[in-house]
Amino acid sequence: MAADVHSKQEVSKIDAPGRRTEPPVRPARTSSVRKTGLIFFPAFDWAISPTHPEREERLLYTRDQIFEEGLMDFPEIVEYRPRLAELKDVARVHFCVPDVQSQVTEAHLIAAGSTLVLADALMRGEIRNGFALVRPPGHHSMRVVHGNRGFCNINNEAIMVEYIRRKYGVRRIAIVDTDVHHGDGTQDIFWHDPDVLFISFHQDGRTLYPGSGFTSEMGGPLALGRTLNVPLPPGTTDEGILYVLENLVLPVLEEFDPQLVFNSAGQDNHYTDPLANMRFTAQGYARLNEMLAPDMAVLEGGYAIESALPYVNTGIIQAMAGLDYSNVREPDYVPGRFVLTSEMRRSIESTVNHLLTIWDSRDDLVAKARQEHGRFYSRRKRIFYDTDMITEGQEETLRMCTECPGYLTVSTQAARGYGRLNTAFCVSVPLFACRSCIEDAREEYEEHKSEMKYDYVYLQDKPSDRFRAYCTRTRNEIVL
Amino acid sequence: MFAGIDVGGTTTNAALVDGNKVVKTAIGPTDHHEILGSLLRTMDRLIEGVDVERIERVVLSTTLITNLIAEGKADRVGLVLIPGPGVNPKDYRFRTEPVILEGAVDYRGREIAPLRDDQIRATAQSLADQGYRKVAVVGKFCQRNHEHEMHVREVFSKAAPAIEVEMGHRVSGRLNFPRRAATTMLTLATRDHYRRFAEQAERAMRERGIKAPIYILKADGGTLPLDKSLDRPVETIFSGPAASVMGVMALTPVGQTSVVVDIGGTTTDLALILSGKPLLSSKGAKIEDMLTHVRAFAVRSIGVGGDSVVRVSDGKITVGPDRAGPAFALGGPEPTPTDALMVLGLTNLGDMTLARKGTGIIASKLGCSTEDAARMIVDTVVDRIVDTVNMMFLEWEQEPAYRIWELLQRTKARPQNVVGVGGASPPLVPLVAKRLNAVAIIPEHAPVANAIGAAVARPTMTLSLRIDTERGMYTVEEDGTLGEAKGRNLSLEGAQEMARQLLRERAERFGIQDYADEAEVVDSEVFNMVRGWSTVGKLIDVRMEIPAGIISSWRGEHGS
Numbered sequence A: 001m002a003a004d005v006h007s008k009q010e011v012s013k014i015d016a017p018g019r020r021t022e023p024p025v026r027p028a029r030t031s032s033v034r035k036t037g038l039i040f041f042p043a044f045d046w047a048i049s050p051t052h053p054e055r056e057e058r059l060l061y062t063r064d065q066i067f068e069e070g071l072m073d074f075p076e077i078v079e080y081r082p083r084l085a086e087l088k089d090v091a092r093v094h095f096c097v098p099d100v101q102s103q104v105t106e107a108h109l110i111a112a113g114s115t116l117v118l119a120d121a122l123m124r125g126e127i128r129n130g131f132a133l134v135r136p137p138g139h140h141s142m143r144v145v146h147g148n149r150g151f152c153n154i155n156n157e158a159i160m161v162e163y164i165r166r167k168y169g170v171r172r173i174a175i176v177d178t179d180v181h182h183g184d185g186t187q188d189i190f191w192h193d194p195d196v197l198f199i200s201f202h203q204d205g206r207t208l209y210p211g212s213g214f215t216s217e218m219g220g221p222l223a224l225g226r227t228l229n230v231p232l233p234p235g236t237t238d239e240g241i242l243y244v245l246e247n248l249v250l251p252v253l254e255e256f257d258p259q260l261v262f263n264s265a266g267q268d269n270h271y272t273d274p275l276a277n278m279r280f281t282a283q284g285y286a287r288l289n290e291m292l293a294p295d296m297a298v299l300e301g302g303y304a305i306e307s308a309l310p311y312v313n314t315g316i317i318q319a320m321a322g323l324d325y326s327n328v329r330e331p332d333y334v335p336g337r338f339v340l341t342s343e344m345r346r347s348i349e350s351t352v353n354h355l356l357t358i359w360d361s362r363d364d365l366v367a368k369a370r371q372e373h374g375r376f377y378s379r380r381k382r383i384f385y386d387t388d389m390i391t392e393g394q395e396e397t398l399r400m401c402t403e404c405p406g407y408l409t410v411s412t413q414a415a416r417g418y419g420r421l422n423t424a425f426c427v428s429v430p431l432f433a434c435r436s437c438i439e440d441a442r443e444e445y446e447e448h449k450s451e452m453k454y455d456y457v458y459l460q461d462k463p464s465d466r467f468r469a470y471c472t473r474t475r476n477e478i479v480l
Numbered sequence B: 001m002f003a004g005i006d007v008g009g010t011t012t013n014a015a016l017v018d019g020n021k022v023v024k025t026a027i028g029p030t031d032h033h034e035i036l037g038s039l040l041r042t043m044d045r046l047i048e049g050v051d052v053e054r055i056e057r058v059v060l061s062t063t064l065i066t067n068l069i070a071e072g073k074a075d076r077v078g079l080v081l082i083p084g085p086g087v088n089p090k091d092y093r094f095r096t097e098p099v100i101l102e103g104a105v106d107y108r109g110r111e112i113a114p115l116r117d118d119q120i121r122a123t124a125q126s127l128a129d130q131g132y133r134k135v136a137v138v139g140k141f142c143q144r145n146h147e148h149e150m151h152v153r154e155v156f157s158k159a160a161p162a163i164e165v166e167m168g169h170r171v172s173g174r175l176n177f178p179r180r181a182a183t184t185m186l187t188l189a190t191r192d193h194y195r196r197f198a199e200q201a202e203r204a205m206r207e208r209g210i211k212a213p214i215y216i217l218k219a220d221g222g223t224l225p226l227d228k229s230l231d232r233p234v235e236t237i238f239s240g241p242a243a244s245v246m247g248v249m250a251l252t253p254v255g256q257t258s259v260v261v262d263i264g265g266t267t268t269d270l271a272l273i274l275s276g277k278p279l280l281s282s283k284g285a286k287i288e289d290m291l292t293h294v295r296a297f298a299v300r301s302i303g304v305g306g307d308s309v310v311r312v313s314d315g316k317i318t319v320g321p322d323r324a325g326p327a328f329a330l331g332g333p334e335p336t337p338t339d340a341l342m343v344l345g346l347t348n349l350g351d352m353t354l355a356r357k358g359t360g361i362i363a364s365k366l367g368c369s370t371e372d373a374a375r376m377i378v379d380t381v382v383d384r385i386v387d388t389v390n391m392m393f394l395e396w397e398q399e400p401a402y403r404i405w406e407l408l409q410r411t412k413a414r415p416q417n418v419v420g421v422g423g424a425s426p427p428l429v430p431l432v433a434k435r436l437n438a439v440a441i442i443p444e445h446a447p448v449a450n451a452i453g454a455a456v457a458r459p460t461m462t463l464s465l466r467i468d469t470e471r472g473m474y475t476v477e478e479d480g481t482l483g484e485a486k487g488r489n490l491s492l493e494g495a496q497e498m499a500r501q502l503l504r505e506r507a508e509r510f511g512i513q514d515y516a517d518e519a520e521v522v523d524s525e526v527f528n529m530v531r532g533w534s535t536v537g538k539l540i541d542v543r544m545e546i547p548a549g550i551i552s553s554w555r556g557e558h559g560s
């Protein structure tokens, strides 16, 4: 056995049945099932704080609109009951410091669990696509979680991705983040993953939270080009976003040929959103959804709770269910109200062209990165948690493995003001790791346990689906 | 004494209840063409030799409305919609082609597009030309602002005075525009027929010297004075199954979880009572292919019954959904489950030789003994019932939830009892109960449980109040009442008090004020409306109800 630790056979051994041949799963395209699965979980009894944008009222008018439309009664739509995600589902994605329980409330587990209910329905073939119209959102939550960032604690969509991969053996997945804010959390989680294509378009980070998402952010050294960021000028209209979709997103998806396509469906590109400056309309959202035809859409942001959300969500639900959305419009909308200036158009075209070049040269970029870095690659990051006022310093180290995506370690320390919070050492073993990475990663975990350098040491062992958390002070290990 | 009469699909059942005792029962056939006649014939047998002066209350449950709709005898109704932005109204599947008007109101009741008088006039004219005498006018969110619907009615009254207009907000204020449209149409389509029936029934009772108030049983198991029900005929649809459920409530221990099994000739009706509360269908009754806002028990009907035809196809037994006549044992042409039950010694309702002969037809096709064939037939029926019951529990467990507490509080439920009512239930219910690990109960008077249920059911009422303090207004869902709400700082307690008062007034209007104090707040919530970073108002929702229940004189001695 020891002789072929790096053989392909070992890699496929952890594959679930059916993965080896990798048929295109894409039920949305291939299934004869016509139903769209919907979970509406407005969490009418949960808020970050009474006047926070992420409060009870957020989906109230959306509820009124979609219930009054009678959308749930359409035979094309089937409504599911949410459930709570298990702590283990969270640990499969996140290093929650000190533990999962202290970073999530029931509302978070329900929002994440909703995506899992729909994922199961999708993979069982009950539905052809699904929409988790849930809150709280998740796309700003990164791999390591010390607190709430950008209204998010845990990343619903990433939790769904890892769940589906684990349970159903799907490997290649694309996530298209259409929220107006850069999906920096999702980007961070899949940064080193060559099997997850992450495309985010958003208002230019120089003008909007979280201030990232530039074209130069294109993935870790072994996954270069599998992260594509499309910063858009403030004021971009339907036409501009649909241009990106048609000229960048769809061709890239075609080539990447994912088994599943997910959409982080933020609704804050809307022309009335109070937190951003874009000019997207309900018609634009419906059209976007129709063209992208995601297997699953998950709500992220969107805070124009009266002027946008009721209409945008009606449009998205209709588009997913294949119903006619042409009658959906905001009360103050008149066609032709927003025009894309030629300056914006040129800027978008040049961004798209630049990204296509990156995409086309992705394999060369990876090859070059291999030459540049030795056996390990590291980077340092600083992360700010706006909601909880926490600053975090990280050092990330990736094994530049030639047989698998490589295991990753993250050393992290968090502080609030001058008060030190926690330090932790996190080891993550990818689901499709090679034997040597699995063994070395487990060893690193054991080594760091015996040192007293960190408060907590974690091992995210995806191949065995075991998630260990060790507290160096109490010497207590918890296994999920 | 209380009298209950249920005019069902095949039989009309009647019962007379005194305190906690059933003092008399009667069963007669139902003639579909003559509902009132069927009712009165059985009534006459019930009151024969009874001092009618002692009757304090008469409760009717009838299939009148169900039949009118099923037989296409309801009146023709035109549909005028004011849908505004959203779903393309062509995607709704109404039974008639709706006329679409311009104009729109949003989710908070604000006008977002005006009506056009010329268009309304032209519509009125055109519908009159097409011979419509009744028109339903329904606007999206018009329950939160009546002006559009009222204005359309006004223009109609001038442009087409012969047309009777009913407005959506008067029929239901619940969210769901297409259901409101369907319910409004059904109300208009059946109201005249219902009114005639009610008048005749009332007159006939008075002729018989019965001076007691007459009530009708609604689909949610509540009673309503007959004269107060004239405007809302569709609420009485499915009162038959509701009567059976109320009968089971009356005849089984309080607070338990039971499956109600009513096995008839060709159908079996199933309903659930969860910890003493009958399960309501979550959004409203489905009447044929029409989804409505009618509050009704969640009754599932499957096409198997004692007289269903049994066949063999592809080596497998099938039962129903059709009926060819009575059981073979009673001279019918085809084998039925009743014959199989006789072969197994579970019932003796006919000629055993014929029962064996009928079942033998199936046995010879399967190449097995008559006894084995009988067992397989009965198993097939029991399987269908058990599968449906399990599905109903599963669906209840899987009902969507929109709040954290709603999601966390619901746990798995399993039946403690399987309760059989109706004629064909006794032999099958023990078999169903065994499969569900529950206790089989065939209550005394099981064949007339529905009539007993009608006799002892109490009124129900719901009141859903929404207050929008920023707009300074309130609406009541049930009948679209709309009024001014003063005070931006209204507290939840204040809102609940207001709801209680509104419910009391509503109960008085419906002549059931004696029960107003039974009303309980079922849920309430407050949404702070924040614009920018400051609170500009509150949206408060309070829901109250007088749930389905049994009048106290019956429970007085029966209760536990």
Ligand SMILES: [Zn+2]
Binding pocket: A177, A178, A179, A180, A181, A182, A183, A200, A201, A202
């Ligand atoms: Zn984005």
Ligand SMILES: [Zn+2]
Binding pocket: A179, A180, A181, A266, A268, A300, A301, A302
């Ligand atoms: Zn956002």
Ligand SMILES: [Zn+2]
Binding pocket: A401, A402, A403, A404, A405, A406, A407, A433, A434, A435, A436, A437, A438
């Ligand atoms: Zn490796």
